[in-house]
Amino acid sequence: MPADCYVHPATPLPPRGLIERAERLSTSLISDVFGRWAGAPGILPITGLAAGQVVAGPALTVRTRPGDNLVVHKALDVARPGEVLVVAAGGTMERATLGGLMGQYARTKGLAALVVDGAVRDRSDLEAAAPPVFAVGVSQLGPYKDGPGDLRCPVSLAGVVIEDGDLVVGDECGIAVIPRHRAEDVIAAAEAKRVAEEAESRAIAEGTWDREWIDRSLRIHDVPAVAAAESRTRGDFS
Ligand SMILES: O=C([O-])CC(=O)C(=O)O
Numbered sequence: 001m002p003a004d005c006y007v008h009p010a011t012p013l014p015p016r017g018l019i020e021r022a023e024r025l026s027t028s029l030i031s032d033v034f035g036r037w038a039g040a041p042g043i044l045p046i047t048g049l050a051a052g053q054v055v056a057g058p059a060l061t062v063r064t065r066p067g068d069n070l071v072v073h074k075a076l077d078v079a080r081p082g083e084v085l086v087v088a089a090g091g092t093m094e095r096a097t098l099g100g101l102m103g104q105y106a107r108t109k110g111l112a113a114l115v116v117d118g119a120v121r122d123r124s125d126l127e128a129a130a131p132p133v134f135a136v137g138v139s140q141l142g143p144y145k146d147g148p149g150d151l152r153c154p155v156s157l158a159g160v161v162i163e164d165g166d167l168v169v170g171d172e173c174g175i176a177v178i179p180r181h182r183a184e185d186v187i188a189a190a191e192a193k194r195v196a197e198e199a200e201s202r203a204i205a206e207g208t209w210d211r212e213w214i215d216r217s218l219r220i221h222d223v224p225a226v227a228a229a230e231s232r233t234r235g236d237f238s
Pocket residue numbers: 069097098099100101102103121122142143
């Protein structure tokens with residue numbers, strides 16, 4: 001008997017200019033201006049990401065039964081160019097959720113990146129022919145193809161809620177997620193932080209980087225040398 005797959009309505013694609021601005025940022029900058037909270041911890045680049053590359057695109061969300069990828073195949077069929085496939089697979093590492101053939105197909109569909117909160121397989125095939133892949137790890141065990149699962153529904157990856165059409169940004173440090181309606185504001189704030197960090201970098205190079213805020217934030221207690229020696233004898237430090 002066929003399995004259920006609820007397909008929610010697609011959201012309009014964001015303007016290309018917004019994506020290009022996101023691609024000039026980094027996941028660290030985005031999470032910094034988003035309460036240091038925009039990331040999905042533990043989901044890291046596995047294949048296909050060039051050094052320094054940043055990918056971005058609206059999420060095509062998928063919720064699949066862990067260890068099964070029938071609805072992930074369906075998602076590839078309905079994918080629009082520029083989208084980032086985001087698969088909530090329950091964090092399972094027992095079976096890969098996708099592999100080299102699906103990755104190759106994803107590239108022909110123009111997907112910007114593939115994100116899985118679980119495992120992938122066929123590592124060198126993905127490296128050779130797929131968009132950048134972000135996942136928790138690798139497993140050679142293949143997925144079942146029985147369903148069920150849903151498309152373009154809200155999902156949760158590593159505790160982060162992602163809605164279809166939210167902006168997903170991926171780089172060497174993992175992925176950041178910006179709610180669709182806040183994308184413009186968050187990108188503008190991250191751009192401003194990049195300018196501020198560039199100024200800090202120049203100050204480091206010139207030896208003028210402000211360090212005073214550190215002592216303002218700490219109450220320093222100097223430990224006298226004799227007390228330090230006694231506490232070491234007592235074994236307070238190893
Ligand atoms: O069996 C699957 O669906 C996953 C896979 O290995 C591939 O895409 O090459």
